[in-house]
Amino acid sequence: MCGIVGYVGEKKATPILINGLLKLEYRGYDSAGIAVIENNNIEVLKDKGRVCNLESIDGIDKLASTIGIAHTRWATHGKPSKENSHPHTDNSKTFAVVHNGIIENYNELRDFLISKGYTFYSQTDTETIPNLIHYYFSKDEINDNNRFLRAVRCACNDLKGSYAIEVISKLFPELCIVVRKDSPLVIGTGNKENYIASDIPAILSFTKNFYLLDDNEYTVITKDSISFYDNNLEKHNKAIKSIEWDASSAEKDGYDDYMLKEIFEQPNSIRETIGSRLKLDEKCDFEDLNFSKEYLSTINKIYIVACGTAMHAGLSGKTIIEKLCKIPVIVDIASEFRYRDPLIDNKTLCIYISQSGETADTIAALKLAKSKGAKTLAISNVIGSSITREADYSIYTHAGPEIAVASTKAYTSQIVLLAILAIYFAEILESSDKETLENLKSDILDLPTKIGIVLDNLEPIKDFAKSVYTQKDMFFLGRGTDYNVALEGSLKLKEISYIHSEAYAAGELKHGPIALIENGVTVIGIITDSSLVEKCISNIQEVITRGAKTLVISNQILPNNHFDYVIDIPSTSCLISPILSVIPLQLLSYYISKNKGLDVDKPRNLAKSVTVE
Numbered sequence: 001m002c003g004i005v006g007y008v009g010e011k012k013a014t015p016i017l018i019n020g021l022l023k024l025e026y027r028g029y030d031s032a033g034i035a036v037i038e039n040n041n042i043e044v045l046k047d048k049g050r051v052c053n054l055e056s057i058d059g060i061d062k063l064a065s066t067i068g069i070a071h072t073r074w075a076t077h078g079k080p081s082k083e084n085s086h087p088h089t090d091n092s093k094t095f096a097v098v099h100n101g102i103i104e105n106y107n108e109l110r111d112f113l114i115s116k117g118y119t120f121y122s123q124t125d126t127e128t129i130p131n132l133i134h135y136y137f138s139k140d141e142i143n144d145n146n147r148f149l150r151a152v153r154c155a156c157n158d159l160k161g162s163y164a165i166e167v168i169s170k171l172f173p174e175l176c177i178v179v180r181k182d183s184p185l186v187i188g189t190g191n192k193e194n195y196i197a198s199d200i201p202a203i204l205s206f207t208k209n210f211y212l213l214d215d216n217e218y219t220v221i222t223k224d225s226i227s228f229y230d231n232n233l234e235k236h237n238k239a240i241k242s243i244e245w246d247a248s249s250a251e252k253d254g255y256d257d258y259m260l261k262e263i264f265e266q267p268n269s270i271r272e273t274i275g276s277r278l279k280l281d282e283k284c285d286f287e288d289l290n291f292s293k294e295y296l297s298t299i300n301k302i303y304i305v306a307c308g309t310a311m312h313a314g315l316s317g318k319t320i321i322e323k324l325c326k327i328p329v330i331v332d333i334a335s336e337f338r339y340r341d342p343l344i345d346n347k348t349l350c351i352y353i354s355q356s357g358e359t360a361d362t363i364a365a366l367k368l369a370k371s372k373g374a375k376t377l378a379i380s381n382v383i384g385s386s387i388t389r390e391a392d393y394s395i396y397t398h399a400g401p402e403i404a405v406a407s408t409k410a411y412t413s414q415i416v417l418l419a420i421l422a423i424y425f426a427e428i429l430e431s432s433d434k435e436t437l438e439n440l441k442s443d444i445l446d447l448p449t450k451i452g453i454v455l456d457n458l459e460p461i462k463d464f465a466k467s468v469y470t471q472k473d474m475f476f477l478g479r480g481t482d483y484n485v486a487l488e489g490s491l492k493l494k495e496i497s498y499i500h501s502e503a504y505a506a507g508e509l510k511h512g513p514i515a516l517i518e519n520g521v522t523v524i525g526i527i528t529d530s531s532l533v534e535k536c537i538s539n540i541q542e543v544i545t546r547g548a549k550t551l552v553i554s555n556q557i558l559p560n561n562h563f564d565y566v567i568d569i570p571s572t573s574c575l576i577s578p579i580l581s582v583i584p585l586q587l588l589s590y591y592i593s594k595n596k597g598l599d600v601d602k603p604r605n606l607a608k609s610v611t612v613e
């Protein structure tokens with residue numbers, strides 16, 4: 001969704017702000033803008049469209065300011081337009097604000113401000129913020145250095161909803177004030193300069209040292225200082241964090257697209273996920289977890305809650321945990337779970353999966369479980385992300401920054417981490433025999449090599465993509481855990497190729513959807529569970545008979561091979577086979593999208609991090 005960048009230092013701010021916005025393009029946006037303080041006035045340059053359009057705005061290269069705020073907008077209130085783009089200013093152009101999130105009571109605030117004589121030029125919820133700051137600033141009779149900060153705090157106290165905001169003022173040309181609530185914001189430190197961003201990759205090439213802001217923590221930033229205040233404006237200290245991601249991991253590195261790079265990074269991202277947590281002949285160890293047999297034995301059920309691809313990883317996790325730990329697992333969509341009044345209590349363990357750690361629905365679902373007394377465990381890729389700060393326990397996938405909107409390496413790392421977690425639980429609970437666990441460990445350790453083998457077999461996938469990219473509809477079929485992969489393959493295809501597709505449990509096809517199968521329709525089958533091979537083949541046979549064109553991804557010996565295309569993948573335990581069988585599907589959507597000439601990394605209407613409901 002929207003992205004935020006800010007700079008306070010000694011260098012020209014504009015190129016740094018634009019560079020940061022370009023790094024945030026992956027989040028998805030429809031407008032971009034910056035505001036700087038130039039000759040004691042606020043200059044705002046903004047428009048709908050791409051960040052690069054900003055660079056051609058007249059006069060932008062002449063801006064010498066060393067302080068500024070910047071934003072990419074993903075429209076919520078008001079269509080994409082110049083007026084609705086951020087930054088927004090108050091009527092007197094004294095304050096400029098960029099904002100991520102949604103102000104739920106903006107109508108009420110707007111009416112209040114109108115009653116006080118303020119006018120509005122945009123349809124956004126954000127425009128209320130600079131005007132509210134101006135309102136409180138004008139009312140404050142104490143003319144000291146904290147007057148600006150007090151005005152921001154008073155304005156924020158009136159806001160309902162979620163926000164990460166940056167504010168500058170022409171009356172205080174040396175400082176920027178930032179604050180967040182339920183929307184990410186970090187501050188990067190440098191030598192006589194400080195950076196602000198909604199996402200670490202935006203400023204990773206400038207610094208590796210970050211402050212991760214907490215909710216309602218007001219922060220005043222100058223080039224030489226960063227001061228943190230609580231809601232009562234009491235000052236406090238805060239620990240700085242070093243982030244180990246290197247800047248090049250957030251670059252394309254010679255690949256045409258981030259998505260392709262991230263698909264090819266999977267042998268390594270899986271190695272990082274495994275890390276020192278899993279070794280043969282040793283018990284699994286999570287540095288940050290200390291579950292006892294006593295506690296694990298009391299768990300009556302596990303909920304895995306997430307959205308989109310992360311939820312699909314959860315489905316594979318369910319299969320593994322139920323098999324190894326004999327605890328029932330329910331997988332739920334976060335946006336459903338949070339309004340379902342789920343049956344949870346202090347004997348329920350709730351696991352939340354989120355690559356970004358900032359997905360609004362997943363965070364809200366976690367808060368709900370906590371309020372009902374459940375223990376919560378977050379799985380995220382982003383250290384210090386909101387979800388990890390809310391949860392009782394957090395473990396990280398360590399897959400490195402994922403920039404492409406379509407999630408690939410995060411998904412495979414999430415399944416690996418769930419598998420290791422399941423083994424860790426099973427070892428404590430003694431719920432599975434040692435041989436089963438050791439075999440699975442060995443299969444997990446072999447994954448990086450086996451992924452390499454899948455990635456070496458690109459040609460048949462490219463050929464198939466070429467033969468089907470003009471289609472309007474596709475079907476993905478699988479049984480058991482292969483059905484989970486079918487769901488993920490179908491989602492990948494929709495989001496980056498804009499081809500409609502459906503995933504079905506193969507046995508369910510004849511209960512309705514088979515009516516859609518006719519000559520030339522593409523059906524993709526996944527077959528990796530030896531106990532289900534024959535059943536699955538029969539189901540695919542049923543669509544072949546009705547004229548379907550078929551691709552099968554399998555690590556089994558397939559009798560009576562009538563399929564148009566078969567992609568062989570290495571064999572492994574069917575508990576973790578999704579990690580291998582999804583890769584041809586990731587590549588297939590990638591090549592179909594390329595054949596269609598689409599923007600793979602920035603699919604229409606989508607955002608990388610969904611920070612609003």
Ligand code: F6R
Nearest residue numbers: 308309310354355356359406407
């Ligand atoms: C699909 C995709 C989305 C995300 C979903 C959750 O490729 O990326 O479906 O998986 O928006 O995002 P996170 O994992 O950041 O909570």
